[in-house]
Amino acid sequence: MPNEINMVVEGRRIIDFQYFFDQIKIINNHCEAMGCTIDNLQLIKEYKTGLKSIFITKCNMCNLEFQLLSSKSSNSDMDINCGAVTGAMLTGFGRSNLNELLASMNLPIFTQNIYSKCHDQVAKWWKEAAEESMQEAAKEEAAEAISCGEMKDGIPVLTVIADCCL
Structure with missing residues (x-):
């Protein structure tokens, strides 16, 4: 042969x-x-x-x-692709910026499809983390209001301050 x-x-x-x-x-x-x-x-x-x-x-x-x-395939952990897209998102990069960086290092680049899948996964993780964090913060604020006796009709009263920023 x-x-x-x-x-x-x-x-x-x-x-x-x-x-x-x-x-x-x-x-x-x-x-x-x-x-x-x-x-x-x-x-x-x-x-x-x-x-x-x-x-x-x-x-x-x-x-x-x-x-x-090149690395373990795992749906539960952040793989190298999602890690790169996360870094791009954190630094204000988009796919084209990330691809320019990768190309300058002679590394493979992202197709729109792969980048979008990772971007959607990262956005989902961030949304879940933000919701969990906000729920935990609300529980802590409610517990603090209860301990200080700030209640109205059995409901903790929380003071909210907004600065009108979007």
């Missing part, structure tokens, strides 16, 4: 080093019977999603294929 040509990865990538290294250790001696090692792996494809990559490798001895992920 002819050897497939190794794909060349252009540019830089951000990886979760320990996770990536652990994956490499797992596939290093993947077929001891044939003597396969990491030296027999060829990079054949890369799938990019924003700053996350999935590298597809193939052993030129046993023909097994393996995936190497």
Whole structure:
């Protein structure tokens, strides 16, 4: 069987080093019977999603294929893409500003679709955190009003001051 040509990865990538290294250790001696090692792996494809990559490798001895992920895929934690979009949002960047920064570092850029999905996820997290924080603050204010005896018809009375800013 002819050897497939190794794909060349252009540019830089951000990886979760320990996770990536652990994956490499797992596939290093993947077929001891044939003597396969990491030296027999060829990079054949890369799938990019924003700053996350999935590298597809193939052993030129046993023909097994393996995936190497640049970082863990988790729906509960903030991944590298949402982290980058969060940073962009916090600094007043939009997608084009973020992409300019990434391109200047020779890193993959965000498509509108990936950026929008992350932006929506981050906005949802912020909304949930703000609502939780406001509810906690209201409970604390009500408890303070009760302890000070500021009640009307059994309801804590809170003083609210607004400065008319939008």
